Amino acid sequence: MTYQWLLPEFIEDLLPREAWKLELARRGLLDLFHSPKFDLVIPPMLEYVESLQLDAGHDMDLLTFRLVDQLSGRQLGIRADMTLQAARIDAHGMNHTGVNRLCYAGSALHTRPAGLNASRELFQVGAEIYGVDGLSADLEIQELMLEALRLTGLDRVTLDVGHVGLFRSLAQWASLDNRSESQWFEVLQNKDIPALKAMAQGLAPEYGRVLARLPELNGPARVLEEARDLLPDTTDIRKALDDLASVASHFSERVPINFDLAELRGYHYHSGLVFAAYAPGCADAVARGGRYDEIGKVFGRARAATGFSLDLRELLRFLPEA
Numbered sequence: 001m002t003y004q005w006l007l008p009e010f011i012e013d014l015l016p017r018e019a020w021k022l023e024l025a026r027r028g029l030l031d032l033f034h035s036p037k038f039d040l041v042i043p044p045m046l047e048y049v050e051s052l053q054l055d056a057g058h059d060m061d062l063l064t065f066r067l068v069d070q071l072s073g074r075q076l077g078i079r080a081d082m083t084l085q086a087a088r089i090d091a092h093g094m095n096h097t098g099v100n101r102l103c104y105a106g107s108a109l110h111t112r113p114a115g116l117n118a119s120r121e122l123f124q125v126g127a128e129i130y131g132v133d134g135l136s137a138d139l140e141i142q143e144l145m146l147e148a149l150r151l152t153g154l155d156r157v158t159l160d161v162g163h164v165g166l167f168r169s170l171a172q173w174a175s176l177d178n179r180s181e182s183q184w185f186e187v188l189q190n191k192d193i194p195a196l197k198a199m200a201q202g203l204a205p206e207y208g209r210v211l212a213r214l215p216e217l218n219g220p221a222r223v224l225e226e227a228r229d230l231l232p233d234t235t236d237i238r239k240a241l242d243d244l245a246s247v248a249s250h251f252s253e254r255v256p257i258n259f260d261l262a263e264l265r266g267y268h269y270h271s272g273l274v275f276a277a278y279a280p281g282c283a284d285a286v287a288r289g290g291r292y293d294e295i296g297k298v299f300g301r302a303r304a305a306t307g308f309s310l311d312l313r314e315l316l317r318f319l320p321e322a
Helices: 016-034 083-094 135-151 164-173 178-189 193-200 205-212 222-230 235-250 295-299
Strands: 046-048 065-068 075-078 100-109 121-130 158-163 257-260 273-278 287-291 305-311
Touching (some): 016 100, 016 121, 016 135, 083 100, 083 121, 083 295, 083 305, 121 135, 135 235, 135 273, 135 305, 158 164, 158 235, 164 178, 178 193, 193 205, 222 235, 235 257
Parallel strands (some): 158 257
Antiparallel strands (some): 046 075, 065 075, 100 121, 121 305, 158 273, 273 287, 287 305
């Protein structure tokens, strides 16, 4: 017997009450973005699959649904994230040479859910700034993210901040080859302390000691001073720690901040500060963002970029009633 009313697993309807909550939140967020002059873009759901991935085998590539185009015979992908699409629009659709601020709101699909109760259909809302190579844009986008969360009903959040450039600089300092760097990346992401200690044995003591202790640099602003004592005093590392200290100073007394110097989420495309917002009662981040200056490179036009996004479906229980 065929049950034609059944939906695929982790796919669901939004009935009137929740549909109106999401729609009003969408309108409110786009009004918020429009106020500081972010331009709205609406990318297509379908693109050639190579336009939706940075490198084969990475997380976003594995989350992308694929199908064959009946017109061209080429492989198409259903977007799993809108960030790369915004970068394509900045690089070719608008081709700005100055500062470009873009925002977007729309559905995205994942091949598998992010958690036990998560939907495979996201409603992604986000904002990006292109063409500003400096901390001012990172702080602006973090302020906008926090204001967006307040608008959705989340006014008690903790900001979690890291910097992927730290590990890149350490890998270069320790002369890690690509294979070794990937192995260290995996164990750092998993916070696998026994594996870290075992891998440290294969390096010179001064290198292994520093890399193995990287997950310990996790906590309030004082960990930045601990990092200055532990990490080598190279130009790139000093600059990264200075940027993190500026974030701590900017949000001092306003937002609780946690620094995690072993946070490598988005390592394959982020290039600097990475940040996420956490709220009471939520096991995962309610919004994420960071700097990704190289993201436009796949479209032939890499330039400074930073942004954030959130999933309104995941925030439905916090949204104000319609």
